[in-house]
Amino acid sequence: MNYDQLTNHRPAEIELIRDMARGALSAKQKKKMEQEIERPPDTREAFIIKPASQWLQSDEQPHDNQCLFGDFWYRDELCILFADTNVGKSILAVQIGDALSKGEPLLHPFETPPQAQKVLYFDFELSAQQFEKRYSTRHSRYVFSDNFYRLVFNPHATGQKRFNSYAEYMNNAIENVLVSTGARTLIIDNITCLRTGTEATAGAVSLMRNLQTIKQKYGLSILVLAHTPKRNPARPITRNDLQGSKMLINFADSAFAIGESQTQAGLRYLKQIKQRSGQQLYGTANVCLFRVVKPLNFLKMEFIDNAAEAAHLMAYTEQHRRDTERHIQLLHSQGRSIRFIADEMGVSRMAVHRVVKRLGEEM
Structure with a gap:
């Protein structure tokens, strides 16, 4: 194995130490080395914490079609x-x-x-x-x-x-x-x-x-x-x-x-x-x-x-309103709760409450 092959197989940490010994790293070299030696998140920790700016520095290429x-x-x-x-x-x-x-x-x-x-x-x-x-x-x-x-x-x-x-x-x-x-x-x-x-x-x-x-x-x-x-x-x-x-x-x-x-x-x-x-x-x-x-x-x-x-959508006609009220009245007479009637009829609980209250007053 020649010299170039040896240097290509050195761990990133060793290369970083050698470059630092020769002199200060350039910003580009430092970023490259930090990315190469970056460790996966600690599995013992619940959160991954990094400055917000670092989340924008990903080298991953976006999908051609998302x-x-x-x-x-x-x-x-x-x-x-x-x-x-x-x-x-x-x-x-x-x-x-x-x-x-x-x-x-x-x-x-x-x-x-x-x-x-x-x-x-x-x-x-x-x-x-x-x-x-x-x-x-x-x-x-x-x-x-x-x-x-x-x-x-x-x-x-x-x-x-x-x-x-x-x-x-x-x-x-x-x-x-x-x-x-x-x-x-x-x-x-x-x-x-x-x-x-x-x-x-x-x-x-x-x-x-x-x-x-x-x-x-x-x-x-x-x-x-x-x-x-x-x-x-x-x-x-x-x-x-x-x-x-x-x-x-x-x-x-x-x-x-x-x-x-x-x-x-x-x-x-x-x-x-x-x-x-x-x-x-x-x-x-x-x-x-x-x-x-x-x-x-x-x-x-x-x-x-x-x-x-x-x-x-269904046209909300007067006949539809009367049919809805009759159905609410029927379910209420069977002892069904307002919540059940609302879910069954597809209307709000307040609307059911108003109908039940009004029908009760008319009786």
């Missing part, structure tokens, strides 16, 4: 997609995962990365038969990429008893899959199936907190699907329509929702609810209209146009 699903979901984000039951959350989620796994365009006009990537789709909604029915016909089956993994619960698993809680068990199971597959894009369908305990909101919040932790640890992009309680179809979708509402939204980097058109049968629309990396392009005045179709052997969303959300 969009995973247009401005709705970006790389390295924990994103929530929520909607009512049977509106199309799982259909869109599989469609997004399939496009990412192949590096192919998803839906016009939404961008996706040009390079294929491994995707883990945790499916806790459909049975194997139901999944097959969506992506096959009597004569053909859709060809998914080998980069697209579908995961379901193992009914024979016994590992949970080794952990102090179900949350710890789930975290460990997810991390094991990440390590074994090398995937860094996760889609979880849906969040309610990964938590346990009698307090649904607390379990979901704990899970979101844990997902944020492993997202940071492994550099993940995560899309979480969630339900909405029954909502008022005459009102625009807001973050308050998410089951668990703002508590869950606070742990997400972005969120969007699927609504069902009340004026045109079969239409769905996508609406941005929260975004940090992208722009607010698809809000109340400019939602994206879709129709669920199945050409050949692949059930999917097909983009149609953009429109104002108001054009697809």
Whole structure:
């Protein structure tokens, strides 16, 4: 081995000492050597502390294309997609995962990365038969990429008893899959199936907190699907329509929702609810209209146009008001609480309280 080879194999610390002995380092040399000998964070400490200016000195190159699903979901984000039951959350989620796994365009006009990537789709909604029915016909089956993994619960698993809680068990199971597959894009369908305990909101919040932790640890992009309680179809979708509402939204980097058109049968629309990396392009005045179709052997969303959300909400007529009040009265007579009625009817608790109070005074 010659002299140049020897010097190229010296540890960075030795090179720094030698350069210091020869004379003062230039600013460029000092910065280079500090970066080379930088140690990983101390695992015993809960926080990583650096002057704010140092967080801006990263040599990492930005991604050429950060969009995973247009401005709705970006790389390295924990994103929530929520909607009512049977509106199309799982259909869109599989469609997004399939496009990412192949590096192919998803839906016009939404961008996706040009390079294929491994995707883990945790499916806790459909049975194997139901999944097959969506992506096959009597004569053909859709060809998914080998980069697209579908995961379901193992009914024979016994590992949970080794952990102090179900949350710890789930975290460990997810991390094991990440390590074994090398995937860094996760889609979880849906969040309610990964938590346990009698307090649904607390379990979901704990899970979101844990997902944020492993997202940071492994550099993940995560899309979480969630339900909405029954909502008022005459009102625009807001973050308050998410089951668990703002508590869950606070742990997400972005969120969007699927609504069902009340004026045109079969239409769905996508609406941005929260975004940090992208722009607010698809809000109340400019939602994206879709129709669920199945050409050949692949059930999917097909983009149609953009429109104002108001054009697809139920008209709040006098008859609708009377029907709502009658339903509130019926539930109240059955001994249901104001909170239950509000969640069931998709209206505010104050509105239910006013109706109950007024009806009581009229009796």
